[in-house]
Amino acid sequence: MVAPTIDLMIQWHATLTNAFGDQLPHRSGDGTEQAVGVLGGGTHEIRPITVTTYDSAYRYIDEYGDQFGLLIADEIHHLPAPTYRQIPKMAIAPYRLGLTATYERADDAHELLENTGLIGPVVYEEEVDELAGEYLSEYETIHMQVELTDDERSQYDEEYGIYREYVDTHDFDLWKAEGYQEFLAHTSYDSDGRRALIAKQRAEELARTAAKKLDTLDTLLKRHHDDRTIIFTANNDFAYEISQEFIVPCITHQTKTDERTEILERFRTGEYSILATSQVLDEGIDVPAANVGIILSGSASKRQYAQRLGRILRPTDERQPARLYEIIATDTMENYVSQRRREGVEAGT
Template sequence: MTLTLRFEDGTVRAVSDDAGSTFAEIADEYAFLEADERTGGYRAPAYRYADLRGALDDRGADYRDRVLDTEPLSLSTRYQLREYQQAALDAWHDAGDRGIVELPTGAGKTVLAIAAMAELGVPTLIVVPTVDLLDQWRRELEAEFDTAIGQFGGGEQRREAITVSTYDSAYLKADNVGGQFGLVVFDEVHHLGGEGYREIARLLAAPARLGLTATFERPDGAHEAIADLVGPRVYTLDADDLAGEHLAEYEIRRIEVDLTPEEREAYEEAQGTFVDYLKRSNISMQRGSDYQELVKRSGRDPEAREALLAKQRARRIVREADRKVDELGRLLDRHRDDRVIVFTASTDLVYRLSERYLLPAITNETGAAERREILDRFRSGEYSRVVTANVLDEGVDVPDANVGVLLAGSGSEREFTQRLGRILRPTDDDSRALLYEVVSEETAEERVADRRR
């Protein structure tokens, strides 16, 4: 009896010269393997390839494995892993070269992935959320490995034994390259929770899978699907675990400012309209689905629409309060010798602050070349401060800073963790990093600030 595994159309086909009794036994035990009436054999989703191979090995089956069309690579790295990085890599190996590593921003997740690539020596696909990260990874890999680096995204579609891809391009390519990589690295792996992006992991046969993130869990619970596709969380540390030795010591200071009388009147009116509707409609806003329900109702109910617009007005008032803008001026003056990143929640406020305090601005409207120029000048010290909305939260290589000012943000723990991480890289003088939260007092923003902590 000859058993053969091969890759075809995003699935692993399992065929044999007889009735396939071994495959039938596995199919009875594992739901991922099912009979294929078209071929008379069996099939499994590509991402279950490692599970199928393990089941065959457990039974001592003699089989031909033709799933991966790859050749071994000779890779070496100059990096010396820190103790926690080595512990994370060991935990990943112990889990069968599958799983999620959760480390704070600045802790060297890229270094960890490069070490994994060097140890396995197999063709590797690295999947990243943005073109900025794609460029960053490609530069790092070209500097580390003496081999051509392929790229899917950013205007290029060229496959090499080591290839970097955006999530969008990987979604389009996965069906065609599913059998050509032995390792897949998902950077910012929480993005894989999106229903469309999950297909990337499903269509790749790569038995080795490494997910990297600073914040694995998602409010929608999609991290459970990610764990099924990539592997469980095998190692986790947060900023407090590494502060003082590998990351900067840090302090978070909350500054509360009052609204002006005009802002207070407008806020109370708008917030009152919103809260009154919630009471009448029995919507508690305790879950994300509650907000979606309000949005859904606003399409057919004028009162729901007015409540939604009122909430948006109230949020804008507290996020862009005049005394927040004044407080930023005092903080910039206090930290004139520091490197400062100012975070906001709206593009309009970014430009308002940029004009008032002559701050270089980065928004989603900023072109890639201009953004690189601003960050390069920030890195060189020509600029000592920059203001942004959400663009620098993740997916961009941000130069070292030691002071962050959070003028406005969401209640997302992920957003808060990522923004904090932007100021935690250790400095030569071992100075303490500072993150200021400027909050409009006696408003819903206080609860938002508490929640993201």
């Protein structure tokens, strides 16, 4: 079993140990041995069932690639990365299974999973709506818009104007990966291009952190004071700002593993009812009992949006539907970003 992060590796180890027990018959036929081993995070235990990270699998695949008959890759959309492709290429496992809730990649590299024999074709898939109710919580998505203040609007229009003027005069197709790469290439040697990039970043920051978003957030937190709520942001600074403003715990990539585990456990027990985070909880991590998500900022990635939706869809004893709020600054780049990331994810909702 290969997983993208140590957190997911630990999660899978616990799940598989619970399913298969502590011991299995030894492969030599003499006695028993520990059922599930771990390769990664400072542990090096190869067992009949071994859980590892993509990084550790890549590092040791030449040593252990001939010892397993089944290769399972979690969050398989990571596998087409140039280094990670070596894992299935150097493994002899005739049986292979990939798992993900977000199969397609923006660069279309997911096609390599089938076309180059890394894993094989998609054999089973379910839409979120088909799982809602029995396997996942019923849910609804609510999109809210807030106005920029007069000062924010003035600054935003100025910065966005600088960016747009440069892009329009060079005819970049920014909705395609190669077009945006061309824009970034220009910024490396063109002073006007660098100024346009900085202007874009400043405009995005103004929209992401709009003051009225916090007012709306305050209203939603009061409305859902009896729920378990996760607040999603695009960067650590905004997550920490929210944490300080509303006095709620915060988890980012900078949060140490022990602290993260403790925060999630207190969230599970109800001691904490609100979490603020940047992107570290987007993928895979089993966030217990969350039934409300509030997106204050994020990327145009459909994958990120689907992953954030997935954080609140764990079935609970509560009968009320999960809710995902998306708060965007009106008449800004966030309108386009929001539309693109929701395309195809909410079909039927």
